Amino acid sequence: xxxxxxxxxxxxxxxxxxxxxxxxxxxxxxxxxxxxxxxxxxxxxxxxxxxxxxxxxxxxxxxxxxxxxxxxxxxxxxxxxxxxxxxxxxxxxxxxxxxxxxxxxxxxxxxxx
Amino acid sequence: xxxxxxxxxxxxxxxxxxxxxxxxxxxxxxxxxxxxxxxxxxxxxxxxxxxxxxxxxxxxxxxxxxxxxxxxxxxxxxxxxxxxxxxxxxxxxxxxxxxxxxxxxxxxxxxxxxxx
Numbered sequence: 001x002x003x004x005x006x007x008x009x010x011x012x013x014x015x016x017x018x019x020x021x022x023x024x025x026x027x028x029x030x031x032x033x034x035x036x037x038x039x040x041x042x043x044x045x046x047x048x049x050x051x052x053x054x055x056x057x058x059x060x061x062x063x064x065x066x067x068x069x070x071x072x073x074x075x076x077x078x079x080x081x082x083x084x085x086x087x088x089x090x091x092x093x094x095x096x097x098x099x100x101x102x103x104x105x106x107x108x109x110x111x112x113x
Numbered sequence: 114x115x116x117x118x119x120x121x122x123x124x125x126x127x128x129x130x131x132x133x134x135x136x137x138x139x140x141x142x143x144x145x146x147x148x149x150x151x152x153x154x155x156x157x158x159x160x161x162x163x164x165x166x167x168x169x170x171x172x173x174x175x176x177x178x179x180x181x182x183x184x185x186x187x188x189x190x191x192x193x194x195x196x197x198x199x200x201x202x203x204x205x206x207x208x209x210x211x212x213x214x215x216x217x218x219x220x221x222x223x224x225x226x227x228x229x
Contacts (some may be wrong), residue, residue, distance in 0.1 A: 022175060032216050042222065043117075043221055044205075044220040049216075051216070090155060090156065100159075101218060103148075
């Protein structure tokens with residue numbers, strides 16, 4: 001069965017600094033990988049996804065993530081964060097045909113002025 | 114296109130009361146899901162459905178029942194609410210088992226439930 005680990009529960013960072021949010025997964029089969037963002041008091045929305053092809057995936061709002069199969073990781077990065085990026089970020093994995101998703105516990109990104 | 118909608122947005126129940134949460138999607142998605150979100154635990158899957166008339170248990174199904182009588186609706190029921198069911202509930206839908214770009218889940222805005 002698949003599982004997702006997000007090692008950092010909270011990440012504080014100053015505005016305009018770079019940030020990396022870490023995600024590791026375990027699965028015995030091929031997976032699809034996703035990052036979702038949840039702004040305060042809202043539902044989740046898709047940031048980016050890896051299905052196949054290039055391991056570097058670009059998403060909305062300047063975020064990107066790199067799939068590393070050997071390290072079973074899918075870390076999320078942004079070179080320069082804004083106050084508006086303050087939110088909770090969830091990594092998710094879906095096996096095979098995506099019948100079931102597993103979400104990580106989330107990382108709360110706080111961007112400080 | 115309304116996407117995924119949830120009714121109600123907020124609800125307060127007393128222990129032992131029952132209620133039904135409604136999820137509706139207008140994207141003709143095959144798959145629908147119910148999650149609960151608790152602090153520090155991310156999202157946990159309660160039940161899901163891979164098509165009209167079918168349901169399956171997720172990670173935390175106890176105390177909940179679901180029904181998918183129509184493709185566009187997925188109902189989550191609490192027969193006898195308990196304080197441990199105080200949570201934020203999210204519904205989601207996706208195209209289904211075709212794989213590829215169709216696996217993205219679309220989420221509703223959530224229902225905040227408090228059980229006293």
